[in-house]
Amino acid sequence: MAASPLRIDKQAPVRGFDARALRREFPIFTAHPDLVFLDSGASAQKPRSVIDGIAEFYGTDYANVHRGVYQLSARSTDRFETARETVRAFLNAADEREIVFVRGATEAINLVAQSWGPAYLKAGDEIVISDVEHHSNLVPWQMLCERIGARLVVAPTDVTGEFDLAAFEVLLTPRVRFVAVTHISNVTGTLLPVERIVQLAHDRGAKVLVDGCQAVPRMPVDVQALGCDFYVFSGHKAYGSTGTGILYGRYDALSSMPPWQTGGGMIASVEYAKTEFLEPPHRFEAGTPDIAGAVGLGLALDFVEGIGREAIAEHEQVLTGYAVDKLSRIPDVQVVPGGQRRLSVISFNVDGVHPHDVGTVLDQHGVAVRVGHHCAQPLMDKLGVAGTVRASLGLYNDEADIDRLAAAVKACREMFVR
């Protein structure tokens, strides 16, 4: 399954995909009927099935997990572990022991950096990241490099926003032990050639972590087909609640890593002289997890799967093209290039107008976007901007939302650009 599921030649709205109808599943749009929500890249809104499902879980099946011999605890544990299986199937991982529940993608990356890093990295080694990484896939590696005496190497994207595979290959020296890249840029929307990156890195014996925050909610992801060693995402960007994220790690990688946080729930036996740890995934799940959050994430992924990720990808792909086209036609608007395959994230600037002012004007027109550096300051420096305005899509957005965005941007321009 190497082929990309994305088709970029489609122009018409996707037949049979009714974003307006789906929107009715999200109570936030009942509370705010005129809201144009274009900040799902920061965090997605929640469907009723997740909101109600979490309440239902607390009301009927809740107790601590992996602890009690009583039936309720067993039921709660069953719901929690069922969610793990849902995530496994969603990512097509080979084994549910490869799925670790964490607080979010940030925690997942820190876990790998702090557990795998000191165990396998030595002074003089190199870690390669791309130049479109979120701070959360940059700073943990920077800290690790400082601690070990290793070097952080940055692989560039080109002027079109595309990841530069040729430049990457040159950077892949024998010193490179680890590669950490995003699947889709949270600033440019660029879809990185992750399979190829993994192949090239593996050919040289380097491990690969993929940040799937922007990809998981909107396109099929098959970790076995990608071949990566680690894949991380945040539940709240995938229509789940905040506080739950996933670390996928190949079992051979996870089982050869030392514990990160220690405490209850992750030990086999404890004596004052020595502690034996559980096998993955529990080795990496110290303390009581966000049980309800995990159950909610399972429900969120069920919701997404019920619509179909191929359909969502196609819908958002068409809408992304529509938005880029619409915004590009407005004078003084500069859309940040997102490469050949861009999905659901569109950054732009209005010449002469600070992104914060654009954001305020858009907000007054009922359009919610993110403005600023998007936790990617080095990329802002490269682009030569203080920040950008970012519209990011969810499955509930449609062309009418983009039309409202474009109208608000025009109003902004009329106000500031004379």
Next chain:
Amino acid sequence: MSDAGMDLRELYQDIILDHGRHPRNFHALEHPTHLARGHNPLCGDRVTVYLAIEGDRIADVSFEGRGCAISTAAASLMTEVLKGKTVDEARALFAQFHARVTGGEPGEPPSEALQDDIERLEPLTGVKAFPVRVKCATLPWHAFEAALKSGLAGQTVKTE
């Protein structure tokens, strides 16, 4: 005009747009006696405020930096009203301005002599209705205050 337009015109009054586009005193001073930087990590806005103080009077004041229309206009208007003031008058103006944009207690009523300056800053009080933007308007003033304290040491103040 729509509601959105009405509210926005309260915030982005003509004088704000004008000073945002064409900031006054927008350069470094050659021989400052005081300077400080202001940084808003949320939006990346940066401003450097330069003062040339002679005795207890602000003989010259200028700024550099990059920011949104609000923070640029606030800095520009600030330099206009501060020029020629005594340090005490300048502090009193900041107290009044701060109270007006945050909706706080204005404290001592300003002297007659400062009334014109307070009116000059009035257009910026539109930010009151936009809580997330208040820091944009106060950033240059915080940098000014830091400059008074730190002299040429060049302190950096962060909003947060």
